[in-house]
Amino acid sequence: MVQTDRTAYLLCAGLIALAACSSSNSDRTVLQNKGSDTLVNVAQAWAENYSRVKSDVAVVVSGGGSGTGIAALINGKVDIANASRKMKFEEHESMRQNGLKAAVQHTVARDAIVVFVHEDNPVSQLSVQQLACVYGEGGSCSTWTDLGIEVPGCAKQEIIRISRQSNSGTYVFFRETVLGETGDFKLGSRDMQGSKDVVDLVTHTPCAIGYSGMGYANEKLKSVCVSANDGEACVSPNAETAASGAYPIARGLYMYTIGEAEGAAKDYLDWILSPAGQAIVTQSGFVPVN
Amino acid sequence: MTAKQDVNPQQATSPPDDERKARAGSPLERVIELAIKASGFSAILFVFAIFFFVFSTASEFIFEKLDFVEFLTSPEWYPTSLSNKRYGTLALLAGTVSVTGLAMLIAVPLGLGSALFISEFTSGSMKEGLKIVIELLAAIPSVVWGFIGLAVMNPLIIEVFDAPIGLNVLNGGIILGLMSVPIIVSIGEDALKAVPDSYREASLALGATRWQTARQVLFPAARSGLLAAVLLGVGRAIGETMAVLMATGHAVQIPGSPLDSVRTLTATIAAELGETAAGSDHYQALFAVGVLLFLLTFGVNLAADLIVRGRSSR
Numbered sequence: 118m119v120q121t122d123r124t125a126y127l128l129c130a131g132l133i134a135l136a137a138c139s140s141s142n143s144d145r146t147v148l149q150n151k152g153s154d155t156l157v158n159v160a161q162a163w164a165e166n167y168s169r170v171k172s173d174v175a176v177v178v179s180g181g182g183s184g185t186g187i188a189a190l191i192n193g194k195v196d197i198a199n200a201s202r203k204m205k206f207e208e209h210e211s212m213r214q215n216g217l218k219a220a221v222q223h224t225v226a227r228d229a230i231v232v233f234v235h236e237d238n239p240v241s242q243l244s245v246q247q248l249a250c251v252y253g254e255g256g257s258c259s260t261w262t263d264l265g266i267e268v269p270g271c272a273k274q275e276i277i278r279i280s281r282q283s284n285s286g287t288y289v290f291f292r293e294t295v296l297g298e299t300g301d302f303k304l305g306s307r308d309m310q311g312s313k314d315v316v317d318l319v320t321h322t323p324c325a326i327g328y329s330g331m332g333y334a335n336e337k338l339k340s341v342c343v344s345a346n347d348g349e350a351c352v353s354p355n356a357e358t359a360a361s362g363a364y365p366i367a368r369g370l371y372m373y374t375i376g377e378a379e380g381a382a383k384d385y386l387d388w389i390l391s392p393a394g395q396a397i398v399t400q401s402g403f404v405p406v407n
Numbered sequence: 408m409t410a411k412q413d414v415n416p417q418q419a420t421s422p423p424d425d426e427r428k429a430r431a432g433s434p435l436e437r438v439i440e441l442a443i444k445a446s447g448f449s450a451i452l453f454v455f456a457i458f459f460f461v462f463s464t465a466s467e468f469i470f471e472k473l474d475f476v477e478f479l480t481s482p483e484w485y486p487t488s489l490s491n492k493r494y495g496t497l498a499l500l501a502g503t504v505s506v507t508g509l510a511m512l513i514a515v516p517l518g519l520g521s522a523l524f525i526s527e528f529t530s531g532s533m534k535e536g537l538k539i540v541i542e543l544l545a546a547i548p549s550v551v552w553g554f555i556g557l558a559v560m561n562p563l564i565i566e567v568f569d570a571p572i573g574l575n576v577l578n579g580g581i582i583l584g585l586m587s588v589p590i591i592v593s594i595g596e597d598a599l600k601a602v603p604d605s606y607r608e609a610s611l612a613l614g615a616t617r618w619q620t621a622r623q624v625l626f627p628a629a630r631s632g633l634l635a636a637v638l639l640g641v642g643r644a645i646g647e648t649m650a651v652l653m654a655t656g657h658a659v660q661i662p663g664s665p666l667d668s669v670r671t672l673t674a675t676i677a678a679e680l681g682e683t684a685a686g687s688d689h690y691q692a693l694f695a696v697g698v699l700l701f702l703l704t705f706g707v708n709l710a711a712d713l714i715v716r717g718r719s720s721r
Contacts, residue, residue: 182682272571282657283487284682299490304483304498305660307574307668310652310678321562324571 146381148176152186152199153286154311155330156370159226159401160199163389166397170388174381183286190373191215196382198373201228201286201330202293218376225389227404229331229359230291230366233316233338235323238268242342242351245295245365251276251326252291254301261324271324278306279315279327287312291328294366328366331359332402359404370403461697468691469698478695484659486679486689494692496699501661502576502669503703506651507644509580509665510587514640517584518591519633525592526599527621538596545589549649556582556654570666574656577665582654583647587640594639598632599625631715638711645704648673672700 150160157180164176183200187208190198204220212220232248234240243264250258258264260274268274280302281288292300309315312329319327320337331354334340342351345365358364378386388394395405462469473494481495525537560581561573568577602625610620626633648671656668657678676693683690 184682184684188684272569275571277571282678284679289487301485301488301491305658305668307572307656307658308670308678309657318572318574322565322572 146174148174148197148381148385149189149195150176150197150199150372151179151181151189151195153183153201153370154180155183155201155228155286155332156199156226158332159398159403162397162401163394166393167385167388170393171384174385176385182284183289184284187373190220190375191217196374197378197385200371200373201368202290203369203371204373212375220373220375221377223372223374223378223386223390224369224406225372225386226370226395226398227359227406228368228370229354229364229404230287230294230328230368231331231334231354232326232328232341232343232366233319233334234326234341235268235319236337236339237270237323238266238339240264240266240268240339240341242344244344244347244349244351246347248295248343249297249300252278252280252302252306253296254303256303268323275324277322277325278303279318279322279325280306280308281312281315282308282310287328287330290368291366294368330402331404334402356399356404360406367404369406458701461694461701465691465694465698468688469695472688473692473695482659482661484675486683486692492688494695496672496696498659498661499670499672499675499696500699500703502655502659503645503671503673503700505576505662505665505669506579506583506655506671507641509576510583510644511637511641513581513584514587514591514644515637518588518636518640519595521588522592522595522599522633522636523621523625526596527617527625538593541589541592544585545593547586549586549647550653552582552586553650553653556650560654564666568666572656572668574654575666575668576655576662579651579655579669579671580665582650583644586647586650587643590643591636591640594636595629595633598629598636601632602628634711634715638708641707642704645700645707646673648677652677672696672703676700 150164157178160178164178167174167176183198183202186195186198187200187204189195191208191212203222209220232243238261240261247258247264250256251264259276261268261271261276262274264276281291292302296302307318309318312333315327315329316333316335316338319325320335326341334354340354342353343365344351352358352364354364354366359367372386372389374382374386377383390406395407398405477493477495479500480497481493482498482501483493483495484499485491485493521537521541525534525541529537556578557574560578564570564573564575564578606624606628607620610624611617615623651671652674655671655674657670657674658668659670660667662669676696679689680693683693
């Protein structure tokens with residue numbers, strides 16, 4: 118009897134402690150933020166800087182890909198999903214089926230997909246059609262000679278296509294913009310895990326062509342000037358052309374919330390769109406929205 | 408009891424009554440006996456449970472949507488296409504087979520050779536030192552091997568073979584071969600050690616050289632153990648994921664030469680499974696690839712088992 122009483126007391130004490138704990142926790146609001154690997158670095162920078170602005174809000178950032186982030190939003194695991202593409206019809210549909218409010222899209226930055234080649238490659242410009250001929254299923258361009266280019270140090274002039282794995286938002290965006298709504302990639306491209314791998318590989322491979330978000334390009338690579346159609350003037354990828362939409366392979370980077378953002382999430386998004394938040398976008402190599 | 412006596416007649420000399428009493432008096436012994444039996448059977452249980460899980464996850468797709476001819480004979484793997492999804496695994500299968508084959512061409516002679524050397528041609532501190540170093544080799548994590556493939560082998564292959572890219576069958580094969588060597592060495596060495604010394608003595612007494620003894624006496628005597636060593640090496644190579652994901656270039660195509668990039672079955676599952684919605688066609692197709700991989704390793708093991716049995720019954 119005494120024994121059971123004691124256990125009951127202990128249990129009570131434990132419960133009280135637990136309650137106290139959780140109440141002290143709730144002073145600090147935690148925002149869960151997950152999604153696009155393209156956005157993950159800038160999202161982390163935002164989260165870090167925001168903790169200095171508002172110490173009572175902690176933003177937890179993780180990557181995994183746009184699809185993963187949106188799936189987590191639908192499953193109620195995150196407050197804000199990061200995406201480097203717009204939400205798909207099916208994703209909107211599955212939100213509706215889960216009885217959720219419609220997702221609201223916030224354009225937080227802009228990005229251009231830079232097509233790049235090895236620094237020794239003499240290519241100066243390519244059209245979207247030529248890129249489709251190189252990357253697209255059924256495209257007949259398999260050597261640099263087919264494009265009228267001679268690349269020094271490249272065995273057999275074979276074009277080594279570097280692409281991304283199918284889970285990447287950059288992959289989906291490139292496919293949509295360059296290969297068309299129903300287009301597919303030609304088999305046999307080297308599909309890398311991340312943009313950094315693409316950059317590394319192209320830096321060391323004279324025959325290679327690759328693509329990534331603007332933030333990853335470096336001086337050792339040669340960015341290709343891209344024209345929307347054969348014979349048109351080409352546009353170099355940079356902050357102005359990406360923001361104005363003149364560069365043919367530019368996109369918005371988005372954050373999604375369920376319904377209009379409220380409370381801490383709204384404050385956070387407002388801060389991201391403020392000059393302080395957008396300065397971080399520029400530092401990370403992307404293009405600010407305003 | 409009786410079974411024990413049949414197997415081991417020397418035991419019959421101890422009074423059977425005492426033994427029975429001792430066993431009945433110790434429930435702990437019965438518990439331990441049961442536990443050992445259970446752990447023996449658990450291996451079978453796990454194999455079936457895993458196969459059941461993989462197969463049942465993929466079953467809806469396999470029975471209702473899968474076009475078997477396309478799955479096995481088409482190289483077109485387009486699981487995320489918006490207009491025309493295709494689930495052909497021929498190129499992935501060719502990737503796995505080519506990388507594993509090349510790895511075995513490297514690992515089997517190297518592994519069996521060094522097992523023979525350690526077991527028969529060296530002794531003392533040299534032998535112990537070699538064994539320790541080879542065990543260390545087995546302890547290197549596969550992601551580190553993959554990194555070596557990416558950072559060291561890639562530029563080296565471009566340089567030496569004048570290849571457009573160094574992430575290919577050759578790179579993956581060398582990395583996987585080196586990863587399989589420690590397994591082949593340690594199991595092969597055990598198999599050779601298990602050959603009774605009387606065989607060696609008899610052979611040498613007949614005037615055979617040490618090499619002749621090794622080739623014509625030890626290898627045949629340790630045949631099944633050596634084959635097991637090779638098979639475990641093959642198993643490691645087929646199942647390895649991280650290193651091949653990094654070293655082979657991850658390109659869906661049927662290789663025409665060792666300098667072509669490929670993508671393996673395991674790498675495809677590893678790269679794509681994390682991002683697919685659970686239960687979707689793509690998700691189930693990846694489990695169907697898992698079933699294929701399972702059947703492949705099962706086939707290799709079965710074939711080798713039959714070879715060993717066929718030889719020994721002759």
